[in-house]
Amino acid sequence: MQWLHPDASPAEAHSRQPFEQEYVLLSGLLAYPLSQDLLGMIHASCLSGNYARLGHLSGMFVGCVVTQEKLFLFRSVTSQETIFYRQQGTRVRWSTDPSDLVQEGGEAFDQDALWQCCQGAMVFLYPQLKMIRPGSVVVIDAHGETTHRYEQLVPLNLPRRTSLHKYAASTYHALLQAVQPYAISGRIGVMLSGGIDSTLVLMALVDQGADVVAYHMDTDAPLAREASYAQEVCDRLAVPLVSLSSNEHDDYFSSEWEFPHPYNHVWFGRMQQIAARIRQDGVSLLCNGCHGDMLFGPVRYGLSSIMLGDTSWQEKWTMLQGAFCSRWEWKRLIRSVMPSFSLLDEDWADARQHVDFLVPRPAGVARLPDIQVDLDFLPQEQTADLTIWRPQGIFFCSPLGDKALRQLALRLPDAYRLLPFQGRFIDKPVLRLLLSERFSGQIWRRERCPWLISPDQQYCLSHPHVFANLLGTPETYLIRLHVVDSDQLKRVLADPVLLRRNAETLICSAMTELFLRSQARRGNLSLQGEGADVSLPTC
Structure with a gap:
């Protein structure tokens, strides 16, 4: 197993290149040592258009092949890391760090995406950037860009009614x-x-x-x-x-x-x-x-999952009995016969973080889905x-x-x-x-500890001044971007019950504010709106 560190010495990386003024650059984890033969295979696969050969490589990695005429950006089907890229005229820039690609003058982050980040959602804040999808290669040349899917995940071939x-x-x-x-x-x-x-x-x-x-x-x-x-x-x-x-x-x-x-x-x-x-x-x-x-784990579940699922009739009967003996109301159970209705929807809604100090979203703004895991x-x-x-x-x-x-x-x-059993x-x-x-x-048999947030709740209860200084001043970026309501924040910080209830949102909002400040220090933040400026607040 070889880890390909993206910050490896350029001299070392170049010494491994078997081609004149053409480069193969990799980042991630490979199941075998990096060699001249491997680099040559990747180089030849991209130049010949035989991208399926990239799918034969075992590991979690991203990479690129750079030639005089073309740029090939690729990502293995299991890599959690991706490559972002931006094309401006004849210039192409790419990086695994999206902040490297911010245009001159800074980035104007979407207000609603920032709001969702404060709520703890895993949303991406750089809509102007493109990214490589798993099992894909993007080819960029003077004529434009094309995307090829060279590997795709398909369900494992197992017999029907596998136990x-x-x-x-x-x-x-x-x-x-x-x-x-x-x-x-x-x-x-x-x-x-x-x-x-x-x-x-x-x-x-x-x-x-x-x-x-x-x-x-x-x-x-x-x-x-x-x-x-x-x-x-x-x-x-x-x-x-x-x-x-x-x-x-x-x-x-x-x-x-x-x-x-x-x-x-x-x-x-x-x-x-x-x-x-x-x-x-x-x-x-x-x-x-x-x-x-x-x-x-479960994402959607209902009687339709049991009745239409690829399970034996005996298992269906046992699971139906368990469902009707559960805490779910019969009315909801009957509705879950329809595949479009999930018994878990209300559970996900109840688990959403409280947002008592965030500016309410306009009615026309799309709401954050209950489950958004990409x-x-x-x-x-x-x-x-x-x-x-x-x-x-x-x-x-x-x-x-x-x-x-x-x-x-x-x-x-x-x-x-998900198996309902004895309540x-x-x-x-x-x-x-x-x-x-x-x-x-x-x-x-253990359940995930329901009180993992208790140390963070205790921190919020004993350190409201930290959140007041970070989120509640006129210089706070989240206030200037109309994401945090300063008056409601004061109300939350003054009430121990609200502090405990909003603990996760307070911490996520504080982390989002620190992100905005770090981007401002790099000159990457653009504030849009009347009277906005980019002066950096003190912490």
Whole structure:
């Protein structure tokens, strides 16, 4: 397994080029060493138009081939990293960092997209930029640009009415194959919460004989602690566990942070702490289980999922009984016979963050969908790569996002993503079934801790002045862009109940404001509107 660092020495990169004034540049992770033959194959595939050969390369990577006449930009089908590009006249600029491509005079970010970022949505703030989609190559020359799809994910070919146990066995077989190249790459780190996704990745690495160390972010907040789960997993698998405290609130926000895109999550400072420790330990490859929810968890569910799903009649009857014994109202259950109605819609709506201090969106503005997860591109993940992991020399990846696992998930019936049983809802039953063979019920039956936000709520309750200084001054960019309502913010900061209720939105808004300030320092921010200027507020 070879990590291709985008910040490698230019002299080293050029010395590997077998062509005169033509370059092959790569970033990401390859399942085999970089060689002259490999570069030659990529170069020849692009110039001959035989792009399908790029799909034979195993790994998560992006790259480009630069010639005198053409530019080829490509991205593997499983890469979470992408390439952005912008064409202005005869000039083409491209980068994995969108802020590198801001035009002279700065970027005018969409107001509604900023509003959604403050709410915690994974939206992209640079609509003027184009990006490479997975399994695609974009060819740019003097005549324009063309896009070719050289690889596409298709559902795995499995027999009809494949059982839940067979799906579980196929999933683990695919995961073992996915982690096999990692297992021979030296010491590997795993971000372990103690939840089922990261536990499954750790188990597969151990079964493949990898040298693994687990990292866990601990807290002294009793309602949010998951350390006992992480410790039990590591004891069972005989893996060393490194626990790091997450209660250093002094650096919760920093005016020195630089962001290419808002990192609208509450754990940026904590991730920096973990990255520093991982680098100190000499680990350069870090895995997690972040694709577990997206690939194996429920998105839509109803009686139609059970009745129309590719499952046996006996399973349908058992699941229907479970559904009618659940907390769902009968009226909603009957409506869910229609495929267009999902029983989960109201649950997602209830889970949305409160926005009591944001300027209400106009009636004509499109609302943020209840679920907006685009597996093709997750801005938060690429931002973390650019600002946390790559600067520390760490490649961060999720083996659960491997090609074979994605294809299996495309085949997985919705009825196998959520099982109603004895009044409870069992999410990700495929993954839980796998863990039930190796771990106690405390691990495979556990629910995700509902109070993970409690340390952040406590921080908001004890530090309202931080948010007042960051979000509530006339110089605040989010106020000048009519995203934050200063009067409503004062009301929220003065009321402990509202503070707790809006904690996540306050933190996401603070991170978005820090992003705007970092862009202003680089001259990348353009404020549109009467009387607007770009003077930088103090923090």
